[in-house]
Amino acid sequence: MNLARDIIDKQLVDRHKTKMGKVDGLILALESGKQPVVSDIEIGSITLARRIGKRAERLVRRLKRRWGAKHSQEPYRVAWRQVRDIGVDIELALDVRETPIFDWQAWLKVKLIKRIGGA
Amino acid sequence: MVREIHAELLLGRQVVALDGKAVGRIEEIIAEPKGNLLAVSEYHIGSYALMERLSASRFGRALMDFFTAGKVGQGYRIPWNRLDLSDPERPKLLCPVDQLAKLKRG
Amino acid sequence: MKKLLEISLGIVTSVGGYLEIGSIATSAEAGAAFGFQLLWALVLGTVCIIVLVEMSGRFAAVSHHTISDAIRERFGFNFFVLPLIVTVLLNLMVLAAEIGGVALAGEFATGIGYQWWAIPAGIVVWLLLWKGTFGLIEKGVALLGLVTLVFVIAAAKLGPDWPELARSVVPSLPQHDGSRYWFLAASILGATISPYLFLFYSSGAIEDRWDESYLWANRAIAGIGMIFGGVIAASVLIIAALVLRPAGIHEITDYHQLPLLLTSVFGFFGLVLFIASLAVACLGAALEIALQQAYLVAQGFGWNWGKDLRPGQAPGFSLVYTVSVMLAAIPMALGIDPLDLTMFSMALTAASLPLTILPFIFLMNDKRFVKEHTNGRLGNLAVLLIIALGCVLAIVTIPLQLFGG
Numbered sequence: 001m002n003l004a005r006d007i008i009d010k011q012l013v014d015r016h017k018t019k020m021g022k023v024d025g026l027i028l029a030l031e032s033g034k035q036p037v038v039s040d041i042e043i044g045s046i047t048l049a050r051r052i053g054k055r056a057e058r059l060v061r062r063l064k065r066r067w068g069a070k071h072s073q074e075p076y077r078v079a080w081r082q083v084r085d086i087g088v089d090i091e092l093a094l095d096v097r098e099t100p101i102f103d104w105q106a107w108l109k110v111k112l113i114k115r116i117g118g119a
Numbered sequence: 120m121v122r123e124i125h126a127e128l129l130l131g132r133q134v135v136a137l138d139g140k141a142v143g144r145i146e147e148i149i150a151e152p153k154g155n156l157l158a159v160s161e162y163h164i165g166s167y168a169l170m171e172r173l174s175a176s177r178f179g180r181a182l183m184d185f186f187t188a189g190k191v192g193q194g195y196r197i198p199w200n201r202l203d204l205s206d207p208e209r210p211k212l213l214c215p216v217d218q219l220a221k222l223k224r225g
Numbered sequence: 226m227k228k229l230l231e232i233s234l235g236i237v238t239s240v241g242g243y244l245e246i247g248s249i250a251t252s253a254e255a256g257a258a259f260g261f262q263l264l265w266a267l268v269l270g271t272v273c274i275i276v277l278v279e280m281s282g283r284f285a286a287v288s289h290h291t292i293s294d295a296i297r298e299r300f301g302f303n304f305f306v307l308p309l310i311v312t313v314l315l316n317l318m319v320l321a322a323e324i325g326g327v328a329l330a331g332e333f334a335t336g337i338g339y340q341w342w343a344i345p346a347g348i349v350v351w352l353l354l355w356k357g358t359f360g361l362i363e364k365g366v367a368l369l370g371l372v373t374l375v376f377v378i379a380a381a382k383l384g385p386d387w388p389e390l391a392r393s394v395v396p397s398l399p400q401h402d403g404s405r406y407w408f409l410a411a412s413i414l415g416a417t418i419s420p421y422l423f424l425f426y427s428s429g430a431i432e433d434r435w436d437e438s439y440l441w442a443n444r445a446i447a448g449i450g451m452i453f454g455g456v457i458a459a460s461v462l463i464i465a466a467l468v469l470r471p472a473g474i475h476e477i478t479d480y481h482q483l484p485l486l487l488t489s490v491f492g493f494f495g496l497v498l499f500i501a502s503l504a505v506a507c508l509g510a511a512l513e514i515a516l517q518q519a520y521l522v523a524q525g526f527g528w529n530w531g532k533d534l535r536p537g538q539a540p541g542f543s544l545v546y547t548v549s550v551m552l553a554a555i556p557m558a559l560g561i562d563p564l565d566l567t568m569f570s571m572a573l574t575a576a577s578l579p580l581t582i583l584p585f586i587f588l589m590n591d592k593r594f595v596k597e598h599t600n601g602r603l604g605n606l607a608v609l610l611i612i613a614l615g616c617v618l619a620i621v622t623i624p625l626q627l628f629g630g
Contacts (some may be wrong), residue, residue, distance in 0.1 A: 001157065003148040008127050009298050009305075011290070011527055022297065022527030026126040028159060035158040035199050038150055039123065048526075051127055051302055080157060088288060088593065130301070 001086070003038070011089040012043070012078075014096040021101055023090060024048050025075065041083075041090075043101060044075030076101055124207045134164050134202070134210045142216055143195060162202055162210075163222060165194035194222030231433075232442045238367035239278075239450020240457070244376075245510035246326035247319065247416035247574075248458040249503070250567045253483060255409045256465025258402070258475050261385070264393035264459060266410040270417025271455035273614070275447055276607045277582065280589050280600070281423040282443035285430035288594035292427045294524040295594055296584045308580050309525055313518065315577060316421060318570040320514045320553035324350065325563030326507030330500045333484055340560045347554030350511045354546050359432045362516075366509035373457050373506055375498045379490040380460035383467045390463070408625040411618050412568055415575030417458070418611075420582075421517045428520040440598065461486065480564045511550075519545040569626070576622040578615030582608065 001007070003026060012020050025042030049060035064073055076099065078092060085091040096102060126148055134142045143165030150157045197219060203211040212219075255263040281292055288295065297305035324346050331342030353362060399406035426447075435443070468489045469475075474482055487495035487502075522528075523542045556566060585608050589600040600608070 001150050003126055003150055003159075004130055004301070005147065008130070009301050011294070011298065019527060022302075024127070024302070027123050028126050030122045030124060030204060031120070035153065035160070036124075036204075037153075038126070038157040038159070042125070043527075047125075047127075048302055050125075052306065081155070088290065131303075 006086060007041075007090065010086075012041070013089045013091050015084070015091070015093055016095065017091075018096050020092070020096040020099070025051075027077065038080050040077040040079055042075045042077050047075045124204060129162075129204075129207060129210070132208065132210055134162075134197070134212055136212045136216050137214075142212060143193070145210065146194075159199050161199060162197045163194060164197060165222065195219040196222060228439075228442055232445050234364060234367070235442065235446035236450040236453065237371065238363055239446060240367070240371065240374075240453040242367060242370055242509050242513060243451065243454020244370070244373045244457050244461075244502070244506045246322050246329075246503070246507050246563065246567050247419070247510075247571045248413075249326075249461055249483070249506070250477070250564055251409065251412045251416045251571055252458050252461040253465040253469070253486060254477050254568070255413060256462040256467075257469040257477055258409065259399065259406060260466040260470055261390055261393035261463065262397055262399065263406070263409055263413060264390065264462060265396040266413040267417065267455060267459050267462060268394050269396075269614075270414045271451055271458075273414075273418050273611050274422060275451045276604070276611065277418070277423040277585065278426050278451060279444055279447035280585060280604070280608070281427035282430050282435070282447055283440060283598055284588060284595055285427045286435040286439045286443060287437055287596055287598050289431065289436075290594060291424070291431055291520065291524055292584070292588065293424055293521050295588050297525050299588060299591065299594075300584065305525060308584075309521065311577050311580055312420060312424075312521060315570065315574055316514050316518045316521075317549060317553055318566065318573065319419070319421065320511055320518070320549060321556045321561075322563060322567040322570050323507045323511040323514060324550075324553055325557045325561075325566060327504055327511065328557050329480055329483075329563055330504035330507070333496070333503070334500045339563060340558055343554050343557035346508075346511075346557075347550050350508065350515060351547060351550045353508075353512060354515060354550070355543070359429075362512055363429065363433075366505070366512060369505045370509050372498065373502045375487065375491075375502060376457050376460040376464065379487055379495070380463040380467075382490055383464060385463050385467060404625055404628040407621065408572070408628070411575045411622050411625055412571040414614070414618060415571040415573070415578075415622075417455070418578060419574060420578070421514050424521065424581075425513045425517040428517065428524075437598070464490070477564065480562070511553075515546040515549050515553075518549045519543070572622045572626045575615075575618040577619070579612055579619050582612050582615055586612065 008023050008026055010023050012023060014020050021043045023041050024044060025047035026038060027040040027042060028036040029039040030036050045060050046057060046064070049056040061073075078094070078099075082092045082094055083090060084093045129145050129148065132145050134145060136142045145162050145164050147163040148159055149161045149163065150159045152158075195216070197212065201213045201219075203213050252267065255266070284295070285291055290298070296308065324343060325339065327346040327349070328339035328342035331337065331346065332339040357365075430439070430443070464486045468485060469477075469482065472485075474485075477483065483503075484496050484499045487499040489495070491498060519542045522545045526541075528541045557563060586605065588594060589604065589608065592599060
């Protein structure tokens with residue numbers, strides 16, 4: 001399997017085929033003397049920012065400290081064993097509603113959209 | 120002791136040989152199932168590896184060949200235990216370059 | 226039978242959605258300055274957009290991904306950031322111009338300056354996006370957009386010299402004002418080959434749940450729809466050539482000259498038709514661009530997206546189009562001339578084409594996305610030529626803007 005071509009940046013879907021972001025990062029576990037193992041998928045703006053550069057990462061972290069929820073200060077990780085299928089999309093065994101992935105969107109919904117009345 | 124590194128940050132990093140010379144950038148990481156784990160088996164480096172990644176088709180490769188016409192550096196395959204990732208921002212080759220398998224063209 | 230209905234609807238959508246302030250302004254300027262001579266640019270642009278739209282549709286139908294989606298997935302986020310930023314900024318500019326078009330229609334109708342119409346126009350655009358479903362927007366605007374066919378009727382009524390028209394389909398060199406000629410040619414190409422058009426088409430195919438059975442429908446819609454659209458734009462050029470030019474108007478210095486295109490043929494009724502056409506054409510374009518902006522960001526980051534989802538289900542998506550419309554209404558409200566902004570953004574669009582079209586070559590040959598429906602040799606050659614054209618435009622447009630704009 002080619003990690004760059006087949007995993008990184010691919011669309012993630014949960015077990016109900018709901019889109020839940022893309023593979024923004026991939027964690028490898030290194031133990032000296034052993035083969036590196038793919039341990040987690042990482043999702044989040046901090047992960048993306050870090051790919052652009054350290055300054056971008058610092059900026060995004062600062063924005064999150066100011067505006068983000070307390071528990072979203074670090075990127076979200078999904079253990080690799082949650083991966084069910086790898087095709088054009090990467091299907092995970094979990095339900096996105098059980099994850100904090102849409103939390104910021106839920107916050108947005110509560111704060112703004114309910115006020116405007118479109119929900 | 121288990122360390123963790125980010126695969127997406129490894130991509131594009133320049134690999135340095137034993138003598139300090141640049142060998143090529145990491146363009147692809149190959150992994151294979153090992154039991155119920157997915158383990159990294161080798162790293163592909165060099166501009167040809169990038170071409171491989173970008174052109175998942177014969178036409179794409181032909182196109183890249185046309186535009187880069189020979190200026191493309193050699194691609195290599197580095198087995199997982201021949202790459203020193205103690206500093207992930209500066210990967211170092213642990214063996215001489217001529218011991219590496221080359222990436223086949225076409 | 227159902228497919229036939231969908232094809233017809235699709236064609237109507239393409240026709241109704243083709244004309245917008247960019248094509249009106251560039252075609253009118255070209256007709257006024259050079260008569261029929263620049264018709265070839267319209268023809269060339271239309272051929273290119275047909276190719277790109279068909280590929281976008283085919284790509285979406287087979288892979289169930291849109292082009293913008295696939296750019297990040299195929300080339301990685303670091304590459305994607307560049308076309309993302311460029312397209313987002315360009316979209317904002319073109320969106321501002323379209324809102325300007327709607328605002329101008331308001332001014333022509335009431336005499337109240339377009340600056341005052343900018344924010345109401347923005348609100349209308351936003352409300353339609355917030356409350357309407359994708360189907361309603363697509364079909365409603367398409368049907369209303371058919372009013373732009375009045376330009377074709379007007380052009381036919383004026384009785385252009387058909388042999389001369391036919392000759393103008395072939396490129397020719399200008400006898401005067403070289404830099405203005407090529408600047409207008411580049412602007413026409415930028416107005417016709419709009420990235421938002423084929424990116425939106427791709428997202429629309431997913432919204433309409435196309436699959437591999439729609440490939441022929443896709444070809445029909447792309448071809449016939451865009452040809453019809455091109456005919457409408459050509460009609461604007463013809464009218465400008467036959468009405469404005471003989472009247473001594475060789476350059477549209479003032480947007481108040483635009484309604485002359487129809488008033489000279491239909492009198493007062495022409496004014497009504499012009500206002501209606503302008504308003505609907507620009508409104509439709511504004512809706513498409515705002516949606517495309519939201520699609521682009523949402524798809525790039527992997528969010529849940531879709532017009533048919535209620536805003537509560539896709540808040541990030543809704544936020545992007547809301548902010549885009551808000552920002553785009555500002556330039557017009559501040560009094561920036563709509564025509565100037567339009568011509569400027571068309572030229573910039575032309576200059577940015579290589580960046581947005583280059584991925585096509587790789588994506589349309591990637592079997593993992595399009596399976597066995599990869600481009601044939603002809604298709605690839607066409608894309609390569611379009612990219613080459615885009616590179617030429619990228620190099621010459623900015624200097625031309627300075628000397629001929």
